[in-house]
Amino acid sequence: MSNLPGFQTHFPAGYPAFHPRGGAFPGAASSSSGESGSAEAGGAPQFDIFEWHPAYQSCQRFFLDHAQYETGVQAVAALINICLPFQWTSSPITNATGPQPPSSGPAAYNLPWPRSGPVSNSRGQPVPVWVSLVPYIRRLVITGMDTVGVMHGFFGDDWRKGVGPVHECERRNYLFAAKSVGWAKVKYQYDMSPHEAVPFLKPLQNVQLAEIEGAEKTWSQWLAMEDWMVGPRAPEVDEEARREA
Known part of the structure; x- marks a missing residue:
């Protein structure tokens, strides 16, 4: 793993870490890989x-x-x-x-924006x-x-x-x-x-209850943002100050 000076390697708390759920897909087995995301202390992903x-x-x-x-x-x-x-x-x-x-034909149409990056560098190398x-x-x-x-x-x-x-x-x-x-x-x-x-x-x-509750918490944070309740005015900061008083 790279360690770049001054580079934040972990997304801040609040990034979703809810695990996807099951279902059938013809000809495909369920993944056996590990669960995505991990939880920090207190449930923060x-x-x-x-x-x-x-x-x-x-x-x-x-x-x-x-x-x-x-x-x-x-x-x-x-x-x-x-x-x-x-x-x-x-x-x-x-x-x-x-x-x-590119191909052409009756079903052809031009995409309004590019959907892939460049395929060669400045030296023409792929x-x-x-x-x-x-x-x-x-x-x-x-x-x-x-x-x-x-x-x-x-x-x-x-x-x-x-x-x-x-x-x-x-x-x-x-x-x-x-x-x-x-x-x-x-x-x-x-x-x-x-x-x-x-x-x-x-x-x-x-949908599981944990997913809804996580969305509710993040939505509340967005509503606080709309009211400029961020930084020192964040509801979490106010609650912590009240507990310390």
């Missing part, structure tokens, strides 16, 4: 970015090199209306090493391709498809450690979105392009 990043890269490689070509993954992606990287008509990504020349997994995790969450089996099928054996923290955050973000605005605006926030609009929304699935 701990997140080490240097331990997480290699696992996330492993999930990216699995998704690009294997999962996107599996029949089950393609069926789920079609149902929730999201293109897999090899299906992109602008710089499709066929594996973890880089894109293929570099590992980067594709964000967040859009896929978000779409699985809001359509209720984020079961253990599906997550394993999309992201491989390291999914709990690699994309588990992102999955937890996106589940919480979905709760926040539903609490903030109405159905139409929630759907609008999760639509990507006219060709990849959200086909349906489902309430968050397989």
